[in-house]
Amino acid sequence: MTAFNYYKLGGSLEYQHPTYVVRQADYELYEGLKNGDLCYVLNSRQMGKSSLRVHIMKQLKEQGIQCASVDLTRIGSHVTPSEWYGGFVSELLRGFGLSRKVNFGTWWRSQEFLPPKQRLSELIDDVLLT
Known part of the structure; x- marks a missing residue:
């Protein structure tokens, strides 16, 4: 293994990456x-939260x-409650491959x-847990 593929700058480490502790x-x-x-999981930036998520998932x-995994930044912050929940539901469906x-x-709309x-x-209750 070379230093080129041993070290990774930024982002999460893939599962079983050799530098994951x-x-x-x-x-x-x-x-x-x-x-x-x-x-x-609470910690400051660049402390391994995303890599932990990858490994645990x-x-x-x-x-x-x-x-x-739901990326709340995709939903935005200047949205109405309906837009926020709609974005969250959309992200859940995407995250579960649905x-x-x-x-x-x-x-x-039916709801x-x-x-x-x-x-x-x-x-x-009606979609994810069935």
Whole structure:
């Protein structure tokens, strides 16, 4: 292995990259998520949060556990609540590979009698958990 492909600047390290260092957080996050616990990872920039996500998602998927990663920056910050929840639902569908199976626009409009927060709950209950 050369130095060219050994080191990686910026972004997350792919699964089993030789420079990835397994930390206590890896074990704690994996076990917590497997147990259905609410887990969060807080740290400053460039400290391995994204690489941790990549590794944990790979391990969970190997155990048959469905995972999705949602990039909240894609939704934006100057949006209405309806736009924010709509963007979040769209990202969830994309993250779980359901964009082609579920027509987001049709589904979202069919739920317009509900407040945006409840639409998200309906999506989780009726689409993601079925």
